[in-house]
Amino acid sequence: MLTHMSSSDPLAVSHGTTAPSRWRSDGRADGIFRWLVAGAATLVLVVLGAAAAAMLWGGRLTFETFGWHFLFSSEWDAVNKQFGAVVPIYGTLVSSLIAMLIAVPVSFGIALFLTEVAPYWLRTPIAAAVELLAGIPSIIYGMWGLFMFVPFMAARVLPWVNQNLGGVPGVGPLFQGPPLGIGMLTAGIVLGIMVIPFISSVMRDVFRAVPASLKESAYALGSTSWEVVWNVVLPYTRSAVVGGIFLGLGRALGETMAVTFVLGNSHQLTASLLMPGNSIAATIANEFTEADSDIYLSSLIALGFLLFIVTFVVLAIARIMLHKLAGKEGNT
């Protein structure tokens, strides 16, 4: 053994024929393994780009036929083969906006509760329960929405909304309409419930990551819990909180099945949130199998391309904002 180790050239040791070939095969295996994992990573890299390219290709007939008009026309007429994306785009934006108006304050409240209010033994189970809400498949939300929540809205909530908010100057037209149950407001509320767990879990995680010394300094000056959260925790985590909100927004914009059940699939553009509407994802899901002409199918895929672009931008902003705080953590 000693002679082997003292030898200056390890290749020249006595069992010299086996060791170098062993090293060579090890090196080759290492190279193959490296190429395999690098290939898999490249696949991850190209999936998004390939998806965008495929949808652009699938929607080219629509983009060629209608051009920019596709973005600015509210006509959706399968019989006369005229397609415009305004109604689905409007529905997607409005239902997501309603969702965010509900989900952001509620998620902040949940994060506040989980980091400052709840006793320690209660925090993990409650957080797990809220995250369970994220695990429920959207088709289940859709069924519950259609069979339970829509009748509830139609019987209890919407008549009240119509009566009390319908007459308010300025915003009145938003809340006028028959209490169908199905419609933009219902879809927005269901979306809001669906994205609460995503936003609240990001907020809770980043709130917990605030350095204790910062919070303790504020407490030592006599701050209340609320003042610490509002004046220390929130400013420190601002970018990640915005990132979490955008993450939720990305979910809301692309959510398909739940919205399809409760939105009503109507291509009429109306101001009222109580009327049925449509969203990009719901239009595609509802009409894909019915698309009987090339231009119809192409228009649906073009809608998918628009959705992809919008969600990509929103999610990219979300990730960049979330990353900002991670960098800050590393510095402290």
Place this chain on the structure above:
Amino acid sequence: MNSPHHSRWLYARRVAANAIAKSLGTVATLFGLFWLIWILWVTLEHGAAALKPGLFTQMTPPPGEDGGLANALFGSVIMSLLAILIGAPIGIAAGTYLAEFARRPAWRETIRFLNDILLSSPSIILGLFVYELLVRPAGHFSGWAGAVALALIVLPVVVRTTDEMLRLVPNAMREAALSLGIPQWKVTVQVLYRAALPGIVTGVLLALARISGETAPLLFTALNNQYWTNNLNAPTASIPVVIFQYAMSPYEAWHSLAWAGAFVVTMLVLVLSLVSRAILLRNRISHD
């Protein structure tokens, strides 16, 4: 200077603001839990009422007739398993590259960034992608296309968990193994994977939970099939798509079957997420 009266008023106001904020936080949490309980309760109540032995032996019926979900269950199981078989190995490999092999930080961070976006992007888009990629060239919907679409949802979940779990493995392990002269691929497979196994398994289970309720990507790829099929080149039924079709229909018997399907899917998702949580928790404790 503040008068004593003023400071007492200020103090009372601050205490009140604190109390109000904490109460609102509690109300918000109850608000969130309220929906969870309502949705789960409704699914369990209606689903349990619709359960029957024929569910697992009979085919999906035409309107007005009695039937079960056997073909849809079979389709779902086959497509989910295939999706895991395709997506998990690629995902584990890509995650390994990110955690162990990628040298240039910019390149590594770009892949992580895009993977995170893929993780959150709408599943309907992946369905349309696979439609353009496989269904349109082939000219027909197929179970294979459904499996590939689901695999694209599995992929980013597994990449992320594998990457994170491998990074949690202490460097001392790598150094100890490499110093024995073991090649890097063997270190990765026999030392690092073993150390990170519970985490990687959790990632795969989470991915399985996620695809078992996915509907949108299957609408454009596997479509649906009223009959049993062993042929993955033919349109294939799945539980979520059958739920969609039946729940949107006007028939009472179909609604009942849709609830039964919803019950099965929800139970599966609940069990999978509890199991994966338990694995993670047990592992974390044993590491501490």
